[in-house]
Amino acid sequence: MINEKNTTAISGYLSFVVLLAGLGLAAYGIYGQSVWLIAIGIVLALVILKGWLVVNPNESAVLILFGSYQGTVRKDGFFWVNPLVVKRTVSLKARNLDGQKIKVNDKLGNPIEIAAVVVWQVRDTAKALFAVDDYSKYVQIQSEAAVRHLANQFAYDNFEDEAAVISLKDGAQQVSGILEKELNDRLAMAGIDVIEARITHLAYAPEIASAMLQRQQATAVVSARRQIVDGAVGMVEMALEKLSEKDIVQLDEERKAAMVSNLLVVLCGERNVAPVVNAGTLYH
Incomplete structure (x- = not known):
């Protein structure tokens, strides 16, 4: 596989001087009526013009001579290369x-x-x-x-x-x-x-977006309910421990079950609870 190799090129400003010399030679041939000087001057000018290469910032020029890769000019500026070379510009910008x-x-x-x-x-x-x-x-x-x-x-x-x-x-x-x-x-x-x-x-995708939204909402509700229940159970457990620790009231198993049921209803319910005053006892 071909890998990039950097190459250098002659300064274009130097070639510009040669171009002026060729044009001057052609002008002198016209003045002296010399066909050879005119031809040489024109050919020299065309060769110089054909070989000019301008590389802009963040660009490069890939040089190809008769199907063979010659190198890449990465330095920006004005250059002159072999006029037979094919020049292909490649942008290096993001x-x-x-x-x-x-x-x-x-x-x-x-x-x-x-x-x-x-x-x-x-x-x-x-x-x-x-x-x-x-x-x-x-x-x-x-x-x-x-x-x-x-x-x-x-x-x-x-x-x-x-x-x-x-x-x-x-x-x-x-x-x-x-x-x-x-x-x-x-x-x-x-x-x-x-x-x-x-x-x-x-x-x-649109065909399942609605169903997936409902699934996400249901999952969120279940997750929230799970957290509420976990917190409510912890609070009921703490309440029973405090009542027993401070000996505020003696509760048998049936009263504990009733208390747990009432607390869970209060803590897990979505609406405000309306208290009911029991004037009798649990057993009547």
């Missing part, structure tokens, strides 16, 4: 790839919509031009493939897969790191460096 939303199944088989943004730049100009057909298109296709593979590796959330350490919804930082690493591995052969990769859109 670029954004705003991926389209794609539908894919997550680890549990649920259809989801996912999209990612990728910040990338060319690291090796030779690989970018010669290892793949179109490196920009290659980045786009490989990015989509990496996002699909990422979605297949993890569940959308951990409601169904409680043992999952990372989920697409809650593990944004870890998921972005995994995506960035996979993209760097995929794009290395094209001489592309991935600077950053992040998920920009994540949602259930």
Whole structure:
């Protein structure tokens, strides 16, 4: 595989002096009516003009001579190179790839919509031009493939897969790191460096979004109820211990059961409790 190699070029300002000399020679040939001087001067000027090369900041020029890679000029400025060389400009600027939303199944088989943004730049100009057909298109296709593979590796959330350490919804930082690493591995052969990769859109597919929302709401309600019950049981236990410790009242098992029932109703109920005064005893 061809790897990038840096090359230097002659200053373009020096060649400009040679151009002026060629034009002067042609003018002198016209004055002296010398066809040879005119021809030499014009050919020299055309050779100089054909070899001029301008490299802008954050750009590079790949030089190819008769199908052979000669090197890459990375230094910005005005240069002159062999006029027979084919010059191909490659941008070294960071670029954004705003991926389209794609539908894919997550680890549990649920259809989801996912999209990612990728910040990338060319690291090796030779690989970018010669290892793949179109490196920009290659980045786009490989990015989509990496996002699909990422979605297949993890569940959308951990409601169904409680043992999952990372989920697409809650593990944004870890998921972005995994995506960035996979993209760097995929794009290395094209001489592309991935600077950053992040998920920009994540949602259930429309056909199951409503059902998943209801499931999440039900899960949240069950979780809240579980916490309320745990707290209520703890408070009832503490109340019984305090009553027994301070010997405020002696309760048999039946009275304890009634007290526990009443306290749980008070603590776990959603509405305010209306007290009922019992004028008799528990047994009448």
